Ligand SMILES: Nc1ncnc2c1ncn2[C@@H]1O[C@H](COP(=O)(O)OP(=O)(O)OP(=O)(O)O)[C@@H](O)[C@H]1O
């Protein structure tokens with residue numbers, strides 16, 4: 137993804153009519169539609185989809201939409217005027233009513249099927265038909281592909297109504313989860329982590345749906361009540377929304393020879409992925425076999441960088457299944473995510489997620505997804521032994537590349553030119569035992585403090601610390617002395633090292649207890665806090681004002697510990 141777009145060009149798109157001529161639908165124009173689909177896109181009941189890459193679907197608009205927010209930085213990058221976000225026809229389209237879009241935009245969008253693997257194991261039980269033919273975008277509907285300033289973007293409504301993949305659910309996203317996803321995507325972008333982006337967020341003033349959730353003050357792991365929540369549509373934007381699970385679906389069909397076109401559909405999908413996400417690094421004139429090998433190498437490169445970045449900023453995806461793993465190597469699906477506060481290698485905010493998807497296990501989870509990706513590509517190289525061997529070597533080298541990226545990341549977080557295993561392990565032990573606030577600790581270290589007093593701002597003081605505070609403080613001091621000795625042996629000045637550390641250790645992270653009041657107030661029609669969080673969290677490395685620091689640069693208050701809906705949550709849909 138291109139994250140370094142010029143920020144200062146004047147807006148050129150002030151109306152939907154300005155945007156319309158840029159529409160260019162490569163996905164639906166080059167790939168296969170489901171032959172059983174309805175041409176008018178009125179395809180809103182669960183059913184099996186046996187072949188084809190997509191189903192044409194008309195989104196279902198939310199009732200009485202109201203503007204909450206748009207991403208000013210994405211608007212700037214796209215050359216959209218800010219006023220567009222509140223204009224009538226833009227609001228209509230991005231709250232799901234595509235019946236009046238100006239041509240050559242199309243009123244019918246599309247949804248895609250995908251397969252699911254959890255931690256490297258294929259599943260079909262989640263499909264209502266037990267075949268895998270009913271699983272895919274159940275509430276995500278793409279409504280536009282456009283080439284803007286030379287770059288192709290796809291725009292997808294989340295919560296845009298039922299599709300054939302809805303599995304009997306309502307096709308909606310509630311305001312709570314939409315606010316979280318909207319804020320998190322732009323926060324991650326500002327953190328320098330590749331991600332789908334947020335375009336806009338609209339809520340319905342009248343339409344609500346019921347969801348299981350936590351009663352006030354509940355410490356239950358699972359939701360203990362049902363609540364009515366307003367529905368919302370957030371639009372997310374990315375070069376494509378192709379997932380590892382999507383390749384898997386076509387590879388499974390090819391492997392089982394489910395229909396005569398299955399292998400051809402797999403190859404089309406893979407070549408389309410290369411066009412959409414890898415055109416800048418994979419030469420279009422190469423043979424398919426050469427392209428596939430390069431794709432695997434480049435995806436390995438992106439995926440390992442991505443996960444190292446997640447750990448750098450304290451992000452836990454929570455449910456890193458292959459269907460939540462974008463084949464372009466960026467973050468996708470901000471449902472069960474969370475940012476680590478009290479450091480715990482096994483931090484996992486999603487109650488349904490399991491330890492295998494916990495914070496520091498994400499490199500292993502990524503390797504499982506990469507394994508499924510590799511499995512899906514292999515059939516395409518069946519007749520080319522040399523290419524197959526290259527592909528297999530890329531697969532087997534994953535752990536080594538991942539390790540190298542992690543070591544470089546930890547070294548950078550500590551301002552070191554070289555990774556030092558012993559130093560990191562000692563620090564890790566202290567971080568767990570104390571325990572510390574992940575963000576605050578590294579940010580305070582970035583000031584290269586002479587003693588541990590500033591670090592104590594991030595101490596939660598658990599039982600081990602309380603049992604022997606002086607002993608623990610001494611261990612921290614001893615560690616700090618060792619670290620300082622390494623820092624001082626390096627070439628850069630202290631000031632340079634500090635500045636560099638502050639570029640990799642954010643000051644602000646999207647703490648869940650700060651997001652909760654924002655979506656609660658939004659449900660009452662007050663969007664101030666959502667917009668304030670958007671401001672603060674899109675400049676996560678900046679010091680910002682004293683008032684912002686006092687409010688947002690804080691350990692998690694103890695009253696939120698183990699609180700349902702704050703410290704943990706069931707899949708937030
Ligand atoms: N309310 C709903 N109606 C229809 N389908 C749903 C609903 N909630 C989730 N799904 C579907 O269930 C599957 C698993 O849900 P998950 O929480 O991973 O996805 P999501 O957050 O909706 O989607 P995405 O991965 O597109 O961000 C997805 O395929 C999703 O489309």
Ligand SMILES: [Mg+2]
Pocket residue numbers: 459460469
């Ligand atoms: Mg998902």
